[in-house]
Amino acid sequence: MTRVIAILNQKGGVGKTTTTVNLAAALAEMGKRILVIDLDPQTHLGLHFGVEDAATSVYDLLIDDEVPITDARIKARKRIDLVTSEVDLAAAESELVSKTDRHDLLAKKLAPVLHEYDFVIIDCPPSLGLLTINALAAAEELIVPMQTHFLALQGVSRLFETVQMLVGGLNPKLRVSGVVLCMHERNTKLAREVVDDLQGFFDSSRENDVPWKNCVILDPPIRRNVKLAEAPSFGQTIFDYEPDCAGAQDYKKLAESVVACEMQN
Amino acid sequence: MTRVIAILNQKGGVGKTTTTVNLAAALAEMGKRILVIDLDPQTHLGLHFGVEDAATSVYDLLIDDEVPITDARIKARKRIDLVTSEVDLAAAESELVSKTDRHDLLAKKLAPVLHEYDFVIIDCPPSLGLLTINALAAAEELIVPMQTHFLALQGVSRLFETVQMLVGGLNPKLRVSGVVLCMHERNTKLAREVVDDLQGFFDSSRENDVPWKNCVILDPPIRRNVKLAEAPSFGQTIFDYEPDCAGAQDYKKLAESVVACEMQN
Ligand SMILES: Nc1ncnc2c1ncn2[C@@H]1O[C@H](COP(=O)(O)OP(=O)(O)OP(=O)(O)O)[C@@H](O)[C@H]1O
Numbered sequence: 320m321t322r323v324i325a326i327l328n329q330k331g332g333v334g335k336t337t338t339t340v341n342l343a344a345a346l347a348e349m350g351k352r353i354l355v356i357d358l359d360p361q362t363h364l365g366l367h368f369g370v371e372d373a374a375t376s377v378y379d380l381l382i383d384d385e386v387p388i389t390d391a392r393i394k395a396r397k398r399i400d401l402v403t404s405e406v407d408l409a410a411a412e413s414e415l416v417s418k419t420d421r422h423d424l425l426a427k428k429l430a431p432v433l434h435e436y437d438f439v440i441i442d443c444p445p446s447l448g449l450l451t452i453n454a455l456a457a458a459e460e461l462i463v464p465m466q467t468h469f470l471a472l473q474g475v476s477r478l479f480e481t482v483q484m485l486v487g488g489l490n491p492k493l494r495v496s497g498v499v500l501c502m503h504e505r506n507t508k509l510a511r512e513v514v515d516d517l518q519g520f521f522d523s524s525r526e527n528d529v530p531w532k533n534c535v536i537l538d539p540p541i542r543r544n545v546k547l548a549e550a551p552s553f554g555q556t557i558f559d560y561e562p563d564c565a566g567a568q569d570y571k572k573l574a575e576s577v578v579a580c581e582m583q584n
Numbered sequence: 585m586t587r588v589i590a591i592l593n594q595k596g597g598v599g600k601t602t603t604t605v606n607l608a609a610a611l612a613e614m615g616k617r618i619l620v621i622d623l624d625p626q627t628h629l630g631l632h633f634g635v636e637d638a639a640t641s642v643y644d645l646l647i648d649d650e651v652p653i654t655d656a657r658i659k660a661r662k663r664i665d666l667v668t669s670e671v672d673l674a675a676a677e678s679e680l681v682s683k684t685d686r687h688d689l690l691a692k693k694l695a696p697v698l699h700e701y702d703f704v705i706i707d708c709p710p711s712l713g714l715l716t717i718n719a720l721a722a723a724e725e726l727i728v729p730m731q732t733h734f735l736a737l738q739g740v741s742r743l744f745e746t747v748q749m750l751v752g753g754l755n756p757k758l759r760v761s762g763v764v765l766c767m768h769e770r771n772t773k774l775a776r777e778v779v780d781d782l783q784g785f786f787d788s789s790r791e792n793d794v795p796w797k798n799c800v801i802l803d804p805p806i807r808r809n810v811k812l813a814e815a816p817s818f819g820q821t822i823f824d825y826e827p828d829c830a831g832a833q834d835y836k837k838l839a840e841s842v843v844a845c846e847m848q849n
Pocket residue numbers: 330331332333334335336337338359361443444445501502503541542543544545546547548549551566595596733734735736
């Protein structure tokens with residue numbers, strides 16, 4: 320049963336792309352077959368995997384009904400296929416606004432190949448526009464990376480409200496399955512308080528009919544580790560670059576938690 | 585001579601608001617009179633200063649030609665006045681698009697009060713839309729906070745190209761006066777390489793007629809310091825919260841560098 324997961328947070332620089340890359344790589348190391356989609360005009364996924372952007376990008380997939388996903392995907396690693404982005408994707412939001420099924424463009428392109436993968440992971444830009452809405456319509460699950468900082472909590476509650484509003488009409492089966500704590504500084508009072516607040520928010524939502532009803536704080540938090548910031552400058556995942564470092568250990572365990580949380584949902 | 589400075593970077597979470605607040609507070613401690621403008625619909629400046637958003641916000645200033653800035657500004661600290669934002673500002677980008685002088689709305693509102701301040705500091709949202717363009721039209725200087733990470737360099741060169749394009753028609757006197765290195769991890773190879781690359785980029789632009797011709801990497805870098813992330817949860821600047829910590833020392837010295845770099849420009 321393929322799991323389609325959107326990695327989402329409208330706040331910038333919180334660890335979406337780093338999580339997309341290293342979660343995908345960790346799952347592939349567990350033998351899973353992964354398709355990764357770059358929906359961000361910043362085009363970071365190609366850089367992180369050390370591959371050239373493909374001639375056919377996710378932009379072509381969205382803009383042109385005739386282009387199949389098999390034209391766009393490239394092999395990024397053993398068991399990881401990648402659909403790259405391009406800078407022109409930034410224009411897509413205004414270009415796509417007039418298409419009849421503008422929310423479902425990605426979902427339609429994914430449908431024929433879903434059975435080939437265990438996981439499809441979609442990296443979203445830091446916004447709640449049409450690209451992210453395509454991810455929300457195509458996915459069944461959301462994972463929200465966030466920092467354990469004070470202002471991050473406000474951003475997350477606004478994000479959840481927006482998801483609830485969008486999802487109602489668009490994709491009622493969508494659920495927020497987990498939050499990933501990124502760049503976590505464990506021994507700080509601030510981080511502990513933010514985690515407590517967040518856990519409290521989820522505990523109080525268990526009885527409500529909301530998309531985050533069963534949302535968990537995925538274990539473990541991903542510790543701040545400069546190796547995770549260095550790896551993309553070499554076009555490497557953390558498992559290529561420094562497989563024994565704290566960042567690699569954390570993402571490996573996170574992948575195990577992601578696999579395990581399917582059982583409960 | 586009032587210096588109007590926009591704090592800009594389209595990337596999210598790089599330290600714009602933290603720099604706006606603590607640079608303003610450090611300059612005020614040096615006896616300067618400061619006006620701070622919150623142009624971000626996330627409305628973080630009110631939170632950082634521990635003040636309620638005012639009944640009249642920057643949104644009203646932009647939308648309504650009749651509202652003077654004296655209606656909106658509130659006293660945030662001794663020598664710091666603040667114009668707060670509101671969530672509805674997010675709608676402003678589409679609402680303002682049809683106004684005849686949509687780029688100059690902020691500049692016009694600032695003009696009558698400039699003489700009351702030594703510095704006007706404008707906190708921008710993480711985007712290059714109409715709000716940020718209003719900041720670019722109103723300012724004479726840009727300060728760009730950035731992280732010393734690999735992908736940050738790419739973001740900065742794209743930002744500079746966009747500034748050059750916008751500035752040509754909009755505000756030919758605008759210059760990029762400095763980059764602030766935020767959340768800097770000094771002893772890492774990555775940070776050193778990013779700083780070298782950035783310095784190299786500026787050195788090679790000294791002879792060209794570009795807005796960053798005289799841009800400097802402002803000294804010192806702002807070290808990563810959890811106190812800077814804790815202060816806003818108490819509605820305090822770093823000088824209220826923990827005046828002897830590394831974050832406060834760094835911003836104090838940064839303010840001295842900002843004052844000094846006027847002499848050369
Ligand atoms: N655990 C970590 N430790 C250290 N650095 C990290 C960690 N996670 C991410 N980073 C670095 O922080 C920066 C932001 O991370 P990333 O690009 O993954 O965020 P993002 O949410 O995808 O950003 P955007 O909103 O711009 O797409 C990058 O330079 C990345 O290398």
